[in-house]
Amino acid sequence: MKRIKFIIFLIIITVMLMALSACTDEHEGMVFVNTGHEKEWIPEAKGVPKSDFKKSEFYYEGNIAKYKGEGYITKLGIDVSEHQREIDWEKVKADGIEFALIRCGYRGYTKGNIMVDEFFEDNIKNARKAGLKIGIYFFSQATGAVEAAEEAQFVINLLKPYKQDISLPVAYDWEPMRLEGSRSAHINKENLTASALVFSEIIKDAGYTPMVYMFRPLGYKYYDLERVKDFDYWIGAIDEWPDFYYKHIIWQFSMTGTVDGIETEVDLNLMFEEIAPPESPESK
Template identity: 35%
Template sequence: MLKGVDISKHNGNIDFENLKNNVDFIIIRCAYRGINNRKIFTDEKFKNNIKEANRLNIPVGLYIYSTAKTTDEAIEEAEFCITLAKAYKINYPISIDVEDNKNQGNLSKNQLSNIIKFFCDTIEKNNYYAMYYCNKDWYLNKLNHDILKPYDKWIAQWNKEKCDIVCGIWQYSDKGKVDGINGPVDLNYSFKDYCKIINPIIPNVERSITIGTEVSFNKCYISSDSDNPLKPLYGHGKITKILNNKKNPYLINENDCWIRKDDIL
């Protein structure tokens, strides 16, 4: 049984040098879909968190906080995760986190299960290992287990000595303490050594950037010559124009904004 944490921007600045001695794996939130506006955003700490984990050779997986209400949105979320994953070494699963009661709580068992299925199928078609996350109550009452048999489960059940559900990963606390992280953090046990199961894809760090390339980014600019970075509204889009002699050579979605190579996640 391996011990790990799952982290996001809510955990602030993490001392990974200290953390690496206290965990066997990390699951990093790479993205989340807005509860109200339906847009997908890159987690603001994702780039730093994944770079540090890879630098220190800490086994790492990813998850997205989903508010998908349709299978099309599930595919969109999976593709967003894949875009982010390509530049990094991923040796734990990529998971969809289903727990958003406002958007998903009233879906039928088949609807929610198919959202998970379409996400996981898209992940696995791109040669990553898929998983889904939910709490014990949602697992027992909101899912069709026949639809989800092919996929590993990551189950949240806190304040118990053991998980009541057979799963790949058990999140056993949301109030853990680990050196390297200030404040409470989610604690997990992995019942599988995913590093022995998953053959990580070689990171495509130097991928070519051309017109039509889909990218995620953490800063943008109002023009191709601006020196004043702005926080992007969405943080994801398609490169539609390239001006190689400019400070910010890449135009996003015809006229959304301009970005630099260093802004790309």
């Protein structure tokens, strides 16, 4: 009788181990992430540096996200376009804003024409005068690498008079436009990734630091991150903390911010500058 019980016990243990093994195998090579709408398992992008941010390192003072960890220095910034209309940059600076990502232009989502942002020149000149650090972004609706190359060359030509003023990255900002007549609504992963890659390489060759903007579902499901892993990421994640799984240098934490000197709502961002570890005595 004891022998039968022991055999039954072994069978139960074996079944349990097989079930556990099956569960483990099911998610092998995957990560459990917040995609912006829900948490789900997705394939891990190989070779892409992982974020080391922790939820406990972040908190809010009013509507402003703060970082209390020890690995990074942070700066508070905004991203702006003609939608913010005329900006009093001296007031923006006095309100604690340290950097600005300024839209230089965009491609229309129906006809595909490339346009200069109406307030680009005013913004870059006056932000510089107020003493803010400046980065740039271009709102793309490219359907592939050829159009992305065209956009990059447009940006380079537009930025020539201001190159010495741009100390932060130049970002590729492609977002899906789910509207009637949108020429880019059904772009596939291959074309989107190729567009970001080509734009960023051309920007880099022109002497700027490239960066790719994405919000969480775009990054996790639309981009092949393994192909754009060599560029900085700017992540839109309206949440308690920057929980994007992969390393990023700027976190867009609000799209409804209020800043003195700007009459409309404005996007708010935290930029992270990694603190180098102290040298050990042996390395001196």
